[in-house]
Amino acid sequence: MRYLPGGLLAAATAGLLALSLGAGDPPGVVRAGGKLTVDDNTSKAFGQHAPGLPVRELRKFTVGNRLFNTNWVTAPASVRSLDGLGPFFNRVSCSACHVRDGRGRPPVGPAVPMMSMLVRLSVPGLDGKPVPHPIYGDQLSDRAVEGLQPEGRAAVTWEDAEPFVYPDGTAVSLRRPRIDLVDLTHGPLGPDTMMSARVANAVFGLGLLEAVPEADIVARADPDDADGDGISGRVNRVWDHDAQAWALGRFGWKANQPTLRQQAASAMAGDVGITSEHFAGGNFTAAQTDAAALPDGRDAEGVELSSKQLDRLTFYLQTLAVPAQRDADDPAVRRGAQGFVAAGCNACHAAVMRTGPSAAHDVLAGQTFAPYTDLLLHDMGPGLADGRPDGRASGREWRTPPLWGLGLQERVSGHTFLLHDGRARNAEEAVLWHGGEAAAARDRFAGLTAGERADVLAFLGSL
Amino acid sequence: MKKPPLTAVAALFVVASVGGCAGLAPPREPVSDRAVVASYADLAARQYAAALADARSLADAVDTLVASPSQATLAAARRAWLAARESYGVTEAHRFYNGPIDGVDPATGEEGPEALLNSWPVNEAHLDYVAGRPDAGRIADAGFAISAEAIAAENQVSDEADVTTGYHAVEFLLWGQDFSADGPGVRPATDYATAPHAGRRGAYLKAVTARLIDDLTYVAGEWAPGRHNYRARFEARPAREALADVLSAQATLAGFELASERIAVPLDSGDQEDEHSCFSDNTHRDFVRNLDGIAAVWRGAGGPGLRDRWPADDAEMLAVDAALARAEALAGEVEDHGPVDTILASDAGSAGRDALNGLSDVLIEVAEAVVELGAASGLEVVIGGE
Numbered sequence: 001m002r003y004l005p006g007g008l009l010a011a012a013t014a015g016l017l018a019l020s021l022g023a024g025d026p027p028g029v030v031r032a033g034g035k036l037t038v039d040d041n042t043s044k045a046f047g048q049h050a051p052g053l054p055v056r057e058l059r060k061f062t063v064g065n066r067l068f069n070t071n072w073v074t075a076p077a078s079v080r081s082l083d084g085l086g087p088f089f090n091r092v093s094c095s096a097c098h099v100r101d102g103r104g105r106p107p108v109g110p111a112v113p114m115m116s117m118l119v120r121l122s123v124p125g126l127d128g129k130p131v132p133h134p135i136y137g138d139q140l141s142d143r144a145v146e147g148l149q150p151e152g153r154a155a156v157t158w159e160d161a162e163p164f165v166y167p168d169g170t171a172v173s174l175r176r177p178r179i180d181l182v183d184l185t186h187g188p189l190g191p192d193t194m195m196s197a198r199v200a201n202a203v204f205g206l207g208l209l210e211a212v213p214e215a216d217i218v219a220r221a222d223p224d225d226a227d228g229d230g231i232s233g234r235v236n237r238v239w240d241h242d243a244q245a246w247a248l249g250r251f252g253w254k255a256n257q258p259t260l261r262q263q264a265a266s267a268m269a270g271d272v273g274i275t276s277e278h279f280a281g282g283n284f285t286a287a288q289t290d291a292a293a294l295p296d297g298r299d300a301e302g303v304e305l306s307s308k309q310l311d312r313l314t315f316y317l318q319t320l321a322v323p324a325q326r327d328a329d330d331p332a333v334r335r336g337a338q339g340f341v342a343a344g345c346n347a348c349h350a351a352v353m354r355t356g357p358s359a360a361h362d363v364l365a366g367q368t369f370a371p372y373t374d375l376l377l378h379d380m381g382p383g384l385a386d387g388r389p390d391g392r393a394s395g396r397e398w399r400t401p402p403l404w405g406l407g408l409q410e411r412v413s414g415h416t417f418l419l420h421d422g423r424a425r426n427a428e429e430a431v432l433w434h435g436g437e438a439a440a441a442r443d444r445f446a447g448l449t450a451g452e453r454a455d456v457l458a459f460l461g462s463l
Numbered sequence: 464m465k466k467p468p469l470t471a472v473a474a475l476f477v478v479a480s481v482g483g484c485a486g487l488a489p490p491r492e493p494v495s496d497r498a499v500v501a502s503y504a505d506l507a508a509r510q511y512a513a514a515l516a517d518a519r520s521l522a523d524a525v526d527t528l529v530a531s532p533s534q535a536t537l538a539a540a541r542r543a544w545l546a547a548r549e550s551y552g553v554t555e556a557h558r559f560y561n562g563p564i565d566g567v568d569p570a571t572g573e574e575g576p577e578a579l580l581n582s583w584p585v586n587e588a589h590l591d592y593v594a595g596r597p598d599a600g601r602i603a604d605a606g607f608a609i610s611a612e613a614i615a616a617e618n619q620v621s622d623e624a625d626v627t628t629g630y631h632a633v634e635f636l637l638w639g640q641d642f643s644a645d646g647p648g649v650r651p652a653t654d655y656a657t658a659p660h661a662g663r664r665g666a667y668l669k670a671v672t673a674r675l676i677d678d679l680t681y682v683a684g685e686w687a688p689g690r691h692n693y694r695a696r697f698e699a700r701p702a703r704e705a706l707a708d709v710l711s712a713q714a715t716l717a718g719f720e721l722a723s724e725r726i727a728v729p730l731d732s733g734d735q736e737d738e739h740s741c742f743s744d745n746t747h748r749d750f751v752r753n754l755d756g757i758a759a760v761w762r763g764a765g766g767p768g769l770r771d772r773w774p775a776d777d778a779e780m781l782a783v784d785a786a787l788a789r790a791e792a793l794a795g796e797v798e799d800h801g802p803v804d805t806i807l808a809s810d811a812g813s814a815g816r817d818a819l820n821g822l823s824d825v826l827i828e829v830a831e832a833v834v835e836l837g838a839a840s841g842l843e844v845v846i847g848g849e
Contacts, residue, residue, distance in 0.1 A: 038847070040561075041567055042561070042565065042566065042567055042574050043574055043578075044565075044849045047849035048847060048848065048849045049719075049847075049848060049849070051845055051846075051847070055718045055719075055722075055827050055830050055831055055834070055846055056827060058718060058719050058722070058723040058827075058846070058848075059722070059723045059727040059728075059731075059823075061723070062719070062723035062724045062727060062728050063723075063727065063728055063731045063732070065724075065728075065849075066728045066731075066732055066737075071586065079732075079733060079734045079735075080733070081732070081733040081734075082732070082733070082734060091622075093622070095622065096621070096622040099619070099620075099621065099622065100619075115621045116621070411574075414620065
C-alpha cells in the first residue's frame with residue numbers, strides 16, 4: 001500500500017479542508033465554480049447562468065438555452081430555422097438526454113428504450129486503428145423520422161458482477177450491463193464491431209474546464225508513470241476542425257472533443273441529426289440510401305444549425321454555473337475530505353484547477369475552482385474497459401469525470417447512477433469499480449473503517 | 464402680544480409641511496427595512512390568495528364545460544383561464560429567491576411547485592392530438608391512468624419539454640394549437656363531447672386544474688400569517704437580507720426572465736409561436752401583469768413598497784422608478800400592437816418588433832438599476848435565473 005508522503009498529505013488535506021468550507025469564508029477559499037458558483041440546491045441547480053454574466057449578455061445565454069431545449073422537427077417544417085431532425089437520431093433535443101443539464105441514466109431492463117444513453121460503434125480500420133462502422137457509423141441511431149426505420153435498438157440486461165468484499169467481510173453487490181443490439185435494419189453488425197454504451201454527461205461548469213490552459217493539464221500527465229505512484233494520466237489528442245490542427249481532448253467520456261463548440265456540433269450531428277459547418281454530411285452512411293433520399297432542413301448556410309446558432313449554443317454551455325458545496329462544516333464532511341485525500345482520490349480527481357488569464361468570456365478568466373478532475377485519461381482496469389479505443393484513448397482508459405454536483409444529482413436528475421454506463425447505483429459502487437491505476441486508491445478506501453468510508457461518501461455527497 | 468408676524472411665518476411653514484403650497488413638501492421619512500419586508504409579505508399573501516381564488520373559479524368553469532360541453536361553456540372556461548392568469552401573473556415577482564414557489568421546503572424536502580404551475584413551452588403531442596397526429600399524447604393513451612398524481616409525476620421527467628401540467632397545459636386543452644397569425648387556437652367544444660377520447664380529455668383537464676389548486680393552496684398557505692410556515696421564517700430573517708432577496712427577484716424577473724427568456728428568445732428564434740401563452744395569444748397580458756407584479760412590490764399596494772425604504776430624493780431609487788415607468792409604458796405599447804405572435808410574424812423593422820425589442824432593452828435597464836441601487840445601498844442584489 002502506498003501513502004502520500006506526510007508533508008504532501010498535510011498540505012493536500014489543508015487544501016481540501018479549505019475547499020470544504022463554503023460561502024462566507026475567509027478569502028483564499030476555493031468555491032466549486034469560483035465566481036461562477038451559485039447557491040442552489042433545487043432541481044435547477046445545474047441550469048443557472050454564471051452570476052457574473054453582464055445582464056446584457058443574458059440574451060445570448062437564454063437563446064442558447066432555447067436552442068438546447070429545442071425539439072427539432074422533421075424537415076420541411078413551418079419554422080425553417082429549427083427543422084432538419086435526423087433522418088436518424090437518438091433524441092430530438094439536447095435537453096432530452098441532458099435533462100435539466102444533468103446526467104443521463106441507463107434503462108432498467110431490455111424492453112426499455114434508451115432515453116439518455118447511446119451506443120458508440122467502431123470497427124478496426126486498415127491500420128488497426130478504429131474507424132466508424134461502414135454501415136451504422138460511429139453511433140447507433142435508435143430513432144428515425146417518419147417513413148424511415150431506425151438503425152436498431154439497444155437492449156440492456158443487467159447482470160451480477162463479482163461482489164466486492166471489504167476486509168471486514170461485508171459484501172457489496174455490483175452489476176454490469178450486457179448490451180445487445182437488436183432489430184437491426186441495415187444488415188448485421190459483424191463480429192469485430194466494438195461497442196461502448198454511455199450515458200449523457202452533465203453539462204454545467206464546462207466553460208471553466210475549457211478555459212484551463214493546456215500546459216496545466218499536460219503538466220499533470222505522467223504517461224510513463226515516471227514518479228512511480230501507479231498513476232499514469234495521459235492526454236488525448238484529437239482533430240480540432242475550427243483550428244484545423246491537433247488539439248488536447250477535454251470533453252466526452254474519453255476526452256475526444258477539444259472544444260465545447262465542437263462537442264456541441266458533434267452531438268447535434270450524431271445525436272439529433274442536425275448538420276453544421278464541420279458536420280455537414282448528414283447523419284447516415286453511403287450505404288443508407290433510404291436515409292439519403294429524404295429531405296433535409298438545410299438553410300442559407302447549407303446546414304441545419306447556423307454558425308450563429310452554434311455560437312449561442314456554445315455560449316450557453318460555456319456560461320452555465322456550478323452549484324456550491326453544501327454542508328461544508330458538517331464534521332462528517334470534513335472528516336470525509338481528509339479521507340478522500342488520504343486514500344489518494346485527489347491524485348486524479350484533482351481538487352483545484354485554474355483558468356487562464358484570458359478565456360472565451362471575461363467571466364471565465366482567472367478563476368480558481370474545484371471540479372475534482374484532472375481531465376486526463378486513466379486506465380481503470382479490465383472491469384470497466386469497453387474495449388473501444390478513441391483517438392489516443394485505449395479500450396481501458398477513461399477521462400476522469402468531474403465530481404462537482406455529485407450530491408445534487410438525485411435532486412436534479414432523479415437518480416444516482418454513475419460511471420459511463422450507469423452501472424454504479426450509488427457513489428460507493430462507483431468507487432468499488434475503480435481498478436487499474438485506481439486500484440490502490442480503491443483498496444485504501446476499502447481499508448478504512450465503515451465509519452470512515454461513510455464520511456468519505458458524505459463528503460462526496462456534499463459536492 | 465406681539466406674535467402675529469412670527470405666527471404668520473410659522474403658519475406658512477405649517478401649511479408648507481402638509482404639502483399644500485408651492486413645492487415645499489418636506490422629505491418623507493424612509494420606512495424601516497422591517498416594515499417594508501412585513502408589507503411585502505402581506506402583499507405576497509394577498510396575491511397568492513387571489514390567484515387561488517381565481518383558480519377555483521377556473522375549476523368551476525372547467526367542471527361546467529366537462530359536464531355540458533358547448534361553445535358557450537368552452538368560452539366561459541377560456542375567460543376563466545384568462546382571468547386566472549391576471550392574478551397569477553403578478554405573483555411571479557415572488558420567484559427567484561427560493562421562496563415557497565420555487566425553493567426547497569425544509570420540512571418536506573420537496574421543491575416548490577413553480578415548474579408544475581407555469582412551465583412552457585408545452586410539448587403538445589405529448590399531451591393530446593396535434594395536426595397530423597390524431598392519436599398523439601397521453602389523452603389518447605388508454606394505458607395511462609388519468610389522475611392528478613400520475614400527471615404531476617410525469618412532468619418533465621425524461622424531457623424538459625414534456626410539460627404535462629400547469630396553466631399552459633390547461634391553456635392547450637382549452638384552445639388547442641395556434642396556427643393562425645390572426646387569432647388563437649380554435650379547439651372545438653366537441654373535443655369534450657363527441658370527439659375521440661372526449662371523456663379522457665375532460666378527465667385530464669379536470670385533473671390538471673385540480674392540481675393547480677393544490678399547488679396554489681400550498682404556496683398561499685406558506686405565505687399566510689400566523690402559522691409556522693415560510694412567512695414566519697421570512698419575517699424572522701434579518702430584514703436587510705430579505706430585502707436583498709426581494710430586490711434580486713425583481714432584477715431577475717425583469718432582466719432575465721422577461722427581457723431575455725420571454726422576449727429576446729422569441730424575437731431571435733424565428734418561431735412565431737415561441738411565446739409564453741401561445742395557444743391563447745395572451746402573452747401581452749403576461750408581460751403587463753408581470754410588470755404590475757414588480758410595480759406592486761416596488762411601489763407597494765395597501766402598504767409601503769420597497770422604494771419607500773429609501774429617501775424620496777435617492778438618485779438610484781429614482782432611477783429604478785424611471786426605468787420601471789418606461790417599461791410599463793412600452794408594455795402598453797406592445798399590447799397595442801396586438802398579440803405577440805402577430806408581432807413575431809411581422810418583418811424585421813416593424814413597429815411591433817421595435818416595441819418588443821425596446822421593451823426587452825428597458826427591462827434590462829430596470830434590472831441594472833435595481834442592481835445599482837443594491838450596490839449603492841450595501842445590499843447584495845444578484846440576477847439569477849436558469
